[in-house]
Amino acid sequence: METSPDSGASPSSTNLRPQLGGRPLHECRPDDEFLHPPAASGHYSSTETTYWGFNIPEKQLNGEIYMWFHPVLRMCSASVYIWKGFHGSTLSCEYVNHYHYLPFPEKGIAEYRVADTMNLSFRVIEPLKTIAIEYRDAERGVALSLLNEAIMPPAGRPGGFHFTQAMKVTGELDLFGEIHAIDGYFSRDHSWSQERRETSRNGPPLTWIVGVFGDDLAFHAVGYDDPSLNPGWEDRYPAVKPGQGLGWGYIFQAGVTKPLKSMRKLTHREEDGLSPIGFDVELVDIDDVTHIIKGHVQARMPWQTWQNMNVYFCQTRWELDGRTGYGDAQDIQMNDFVHHFAKRP
Template identity: 35%
Template sequence: MSTDTQQQVFWEQQNRSFSKPTPACDLLHPEAREGQTDPALTETQYFGFSVPEEHIHGLTYLWHHPNLGVVSGGVFAWRGVKRGPLEAELFDMVTFASDDCLAGDLYDYKLPNGYHVTTQEPMRRHRLRYADPGRGNALDISFEAVMPAMVLANGHHLEQAMRTTGELTLGGETYPVEGFNVRDRTWSELRRDTLQPGGMPPIDWMTGAFGDDFSFGCTAQDNLDSDPDWKGVIEASPGDPLKLGWVWRDGELTPLVSSRKRSRRTAGTLFPEFVEMELTDACGRTYEMKGTILAACPWYPWPTLEAVICSVRWECEGRTAYGELQRGLRPDYIRAFRGRV
């Protein structure tokens, strides 16, 4: 395996084509360790869920470092806007547990905090479970694919719209989870926590599903000509601000080829509040989308990254979707802007 494709994670490079999904995409990739001894070698598994009418959002995560023999991950859910993850109604993440729990691959595993995932049919159906009776928190949610997975041409990352069905209990109150979410998975990548020279502007991973027939994923920065706050302070990433994008529309999966995006954020927290964007796919179709943040909470998956996880109400072509925006903030940006009016 060439290590060249592993030196940048998917949001640091432009991606304009797909590869064919296979059931193996949903399982561990031990072959990645052949000739690759870097401790940053990574596999991840992400699922999200929401109760939009209650402004509740949540996620579950698995981060495997196969060369270190450890896993991190768990469950995270909250209502409204929180200043930090420890304010969330549910935040139960373990770090650096033994990867012995993955002896059954990703077909069935349970982390030490009780987070339990069953892959009932690779690339089609998953079930997530968790319970903390003492705090009155629990979830039991099934995910079923409503589209084939988008797999990047390098074969290291997938995204897929899923129908969510189940229940979430927070503080003893139970809510139905009935909607959609776009999951993702990455494997055979090196995820290092080193800082880039000159810093990195905020970048957003955005997803939404309007129904079985229409969903999208887009990873992009604000365009320079929209005068983002970081313009002239932090150097823009080279090339197109669109790093990755796709649209599933009426049974067809098409890559995005351009984006025009601007966003508004709060002064004190730097959390996003509103997003406008125009997306163009490879067939020449244009989608104008507006996104309003319903819930937001930061998370620190590694020390040099603040990931602001948001529930978003998207509007496009007279339809409404509930999805996500995950904004990556780096120290240079936070030092320059946090707390300034």
């Protein structure tokens, strides 16, 4: 999950996602599974993240696990969210457990338990391939066990410092005594060694989208709606040009991962002007093959990753070449956009 551009900006600036479409994907190494040095600047906002989860589409049920490490501050944050269907508030979800301030894992993350206050543990069985996650909240009656197995090599963002990877996820969720079998797909990501300042920025929503259709087909893209498709904000944010909304992404097909060259995307929203309900996506890969993808949101909740930003987490059903897949669409919104485009009663 890429929640912001990687350098700081003044609150009044428009700091858009760098365009990396068409560039070669970064080749990841097994060491990239683990913790990295802080950003070269040494700034306190230096960040490393790991993001995991699961979905059970037939139940409109989603789970997200997010670790946010702060190597300079020597602390970390951790989140577990589980929800069904549509929610207007994070706290209305079936289960929310988030801690801003936890001890840093001084012995690394190859095998570790997050903290006594949050019984969440990770075990790397084989780097970049197989990772086990266990979580238990006995007091509130929630537990889960996940085995994450890669269906593709990690796709590194051009220039490095980040990868996204489609995983086969199996296991079990105990949600207040109701047992749910987990047997599906999820796209995890990992970012490191760059600043992630919490500065509020002027600009349109940045959307992080992933979808998996089976062991042989998955995609990922991050970027903005195309202003030529009339998303409604084009006059306020003229820095976003038609045909230039892609940050980066890939298409994984029949064992081959190809970087994306361009994207045209349009987000459809509820009458409130903010909440996503669907996506029209056109991806062009490095071989000039066009992939037309339609997305329908079937579960959604808002999460303020930090107070200057709101992210709509959307379990999305994707249609591509006659196949159906599922994955996240995360619509990242800042104060300026919400203030000007929220439709008030």
